[in-house]
Amino acid sequence: MIExxxxxxxxxTVFIVKRNASLMRSNxxxxxxxxLKQSTLKAEFQFIVDSFILFTRFTLKxxxxxxxxxxxxxxxxxLVRTLAGRILKLKQLRN
Incomplete structure (x- = not known):
């Protein structure tokens, strides 16, 4: 999805607006x-994609x-330390 x-x-933002404007009225x-207007959405998806392998390893085990x-x-x-280590500094993890 990220690719x-x-x-x-x-x-x-472009195709539907030009070709199927009626869809724009749907909830x-x-x-x-x-x-899509949220500036962090792509980063959130990337975090999920990158974390997927961690959860897969855990569940498979x-x-x-x-x-x-x-x-x-x-x-x-x-698992929690690995995930937290992706968003927190090492000093915060130790506490």
Whole structure:
């Protein structure tokens, strides 16, 4: 989705406006247009895409047949620290 970001923005801000103005009256279009005006939206999507692999690793580990309940606390802490480390300074993480 990030690779296609310019095309997505153009579709909702140019193409629909020129070719299918009736869609602009729908609530769905209005919601999307409002979101696209947020300056942080692309960064939020990028964070989700980049974090996806972390969640995938975590969920795959706990989908194994063997019981891993004894590891869940350690793995959750690692997951939270890794995610927080992407947006917080190291000093803040230590506190």
């Amino acid at each position: 296609k970001w310019p095309a997505i923005v153009e579709y909702f 769905a279009y209005k919601d999307i247009a409002k979101l 706990f989908q194994l047949e063997e019981p891993l309940v004894h590891e869940i606390l350690m793995e959750l802490e690692l």
